[in-house]
Amino acid sequence: DQQVKQNSPSLSVQEGRISILNCDYTNSMFDYFLWYKKYPAEGPTFLISISSIKDKNEDGRFTVFLNKSAKHLSLHIVPSQPGDSAVYFCAASEGSNDYKLSFGAGTTVTVRA
Amino acid sequence: NAGVMQNPRHLVRRRGQEARLRCSPMKGHSHVYWYRQLPEEGLKFMVYLQKENIIDESGMPKERFSAEFPKEGPSILRIQQVVRGDSAAYFCASSPNGMLYNEQFFGPGTRLTVL
Numbered sequence: 001d002q003q004v005k006q007n008s009p010s011l012s013v014q015e016g017r018i019s020i021l022n023c024d025y026t027n028s029m030f031d032y033f034l035w036y037k038k039y040p041a042e043g044p045t046f047l048i049s050i051s052s053i054k055d056k057n058e059d060g061r062f063t064v065f066l067n068k069s070a071k072h073l074s075l076h077i078v079p080s081q082p083g084d085s086a087v088y089f090c091a092a093s094e095g096s097n098d099y100k101l102s103f104g105a106g107t108t109v110t111v112r113a
Numbered sequence: 114n115a116g117v118m119q120n121p122r123h124l125v126r127r128r129g130q131e132a133r134l135r136c137s138p139m140k141g142h143s144h145v146y147w148y149r150q151l152p153e154e155g156l157k158f159m160v161y162l163q164k165e166n167i168i169d170e171s172g173m174p175k176e177r178f179s180a181e182f183p184k185e186g187p188s189i190l191r192i193q194q195v196v197r198g199d200s201a202a203y204f205c206a207s208s209p210n211g212m213l214y215n216e217q218f219f220g221p222g223t224r225l226t227v228l
Contacts, residue, residue: 002154002155004155006155036219041122041221042221043116043117043119043204043206043218043219043220043221043222044156044204044219045218045219046216046217046218089155089156091155091156099144099146099161099169099208099217100158100161100169100171100172101148101156101158101217102155102157102158103148103150103155103156103157104155105153105154105155106155
C-alpha cells in the first residue's frame with residue numbers, strides 16, 4: 001500500500017532549466033514532508049523539508065511547494081546542474097517527531113549538458 | 114567524521130540460508146532505523162532501535178526477521194531461511210535522538226540477492 005507516490009520514474013532536463021518533481025500522498029495524517037537525493041551506491045541524503053503549516057520552503061536552488069488540499073507536493077530545482085543528476089525520493093511522516101518515514105519510489109533526474 | 118557504515122555492501126545467499134546485515138551508526142548516534150527497498154518501490158520502514166532496545170518493529174515481517182542493537186558493536190538485521198522475495202536493498206539510518214528534525218542519516222545500503 002503505497003501512501004506516497006511519485007508517478008514519474010524519470011525526468012530529463014537541460015542544464016540551466018528548471019526541474020520539477022512531483023509527489024502525491026494519500027494519508028491525510030501526514031504533516032511533515034521531506035525530499036532526499038540519492039546517488040548510485042550511496043544512501044539517500046536529506047535535501048529539504050516542509051511542515052504542513054507552510055506551503056513553501058526554499059533553500060538555495062531548491063524549493064518545495066505543498067498543496068495540502070490536493071495532497072500534493074513538488075520540488076523545484078532552479079537552475080538545474082549536472083551534479084543534480086540523481087534519484088530523488090519524496091518522504092512523509094505523521095508529525096515532525098515521527099521517525100517512521102514513508103517513501104515514494106523515486107524519480108531519476110538526468111541533467112543534460 | 115565517518116558516516117553510517119553498512120556491510121557487506123552486496124550479499125548473495127541461496128534460499129534457506131541466513132543473511133546478517135550490519136550497520137554502524139554515525140559517531141554519537143544512538144538511534145538506528147532499518148528500511149527495505151524492494152525493486153520499483155520506495156524505502157519501507159522496518160524497525161527502530163536504540164542501544165539494547167527495540168523501540169518499534171511494526172514494519173518487520175512477523176517471521177524470519179529479527180534486529181538487535183547491542184551495547185557494543187553494530188546493529189544487526191538478521192534474516193533466517195531467506196526466500197527470493199527477500200531480495201532487496203536494505204538501508205540503515207541513524208540519528209542522535211528520535212526527533213525527525215535532526216534527520217536520519219542513511220548508510221549506502223546492503224543489496225541482498227537470494228538465488
